[in-house]
Amino acid sequence: MAKRNNLSESAVQAKRFSTAMITPTFIVLAIMTVYPLLFTFVYSFTDYNLLGTMSGSVNATGIKNYTDILTDGYFQQSVWNTVKFTILTVVFEMLVGFIMALFVNSLNKGQKIMRTLLLLPYLLPTVTVALIWRMMLSPNYGIVNQFLESLHIPVYNWFSDIETAFGMLVLIDVWQCAPFVFLLLYAALQSVPQSQYEAARMDGAxxxxxxxxxxxxxxKKSLALCALLRTIDSFRLFDKVNLLTGGGPANSTSTITQYLYNYGIKTFDFGFGSAGAVVMLIIVLILSSFYIKRAIK
Structure with a gap:
């Protein structure tokens, strides 16, 4: 009986210790995640403006922000641009990353060197990547246009031409983020039992x-996880667009985040921007639930 009491007491102490260790993390997550979400949701139903707030006026507007944003042609174009960008980048990054992982995994020598070289683009800060590509594609002194001129091929103002700006953003994102897919899939390939390969080869496969x-x-679960992470990250694209095109030309590269920045953050109209953020969150949750269901199956 005494032994059982000691065991139960130690279990209680262990539970208290684990609770004490988890509580600070839970509090930090609540402050950093739950509060901003509630703040955004509540103020999406108001005319909350930073300049107006200084004078003490915040009024409820109901669903006006949502109706305004959903009927705005610029927002609709931004949603389409975001969806199109996400689909293209995820497909190409998954394909390129998977090919890279298969190639490196098949090497008998030099895997460490090849891994390092292939991961370099992903290790660079996004600002650095954007500046590198802006210099390379500059219409005045860019090496790409100089190379095309040497071949007597017409040159482009890559980020100001409506026919090329969007494609360049897709190319740059694939170049930077495909190594991330490669890293996760390469790690997954390491766990595939070699006995299955040997048995398949013996059967003549x-x-x-x-x-x-x-x-x-x-x-397949690693593939689904990569697709989920890349979808979420691609859907909230902002930095490359803001640095390279600003959403132009003619709104052809504007994403949801760029739209919210232009018409919400820059104008201090946080109520309108909050409504857009809620709409964006709902879209991401729908896409995420699709991937999670596929991964579970």
């Missing part, structure tokens, strides 16, 4: 059958 019946089924 070719490279394609091994890929589709052994490799992909073993890493």
């Amino acid at each position: 070719g490279p394609l059958k091994i890929l589709f019946y052994i490799t992909i089924p073993n890493i």
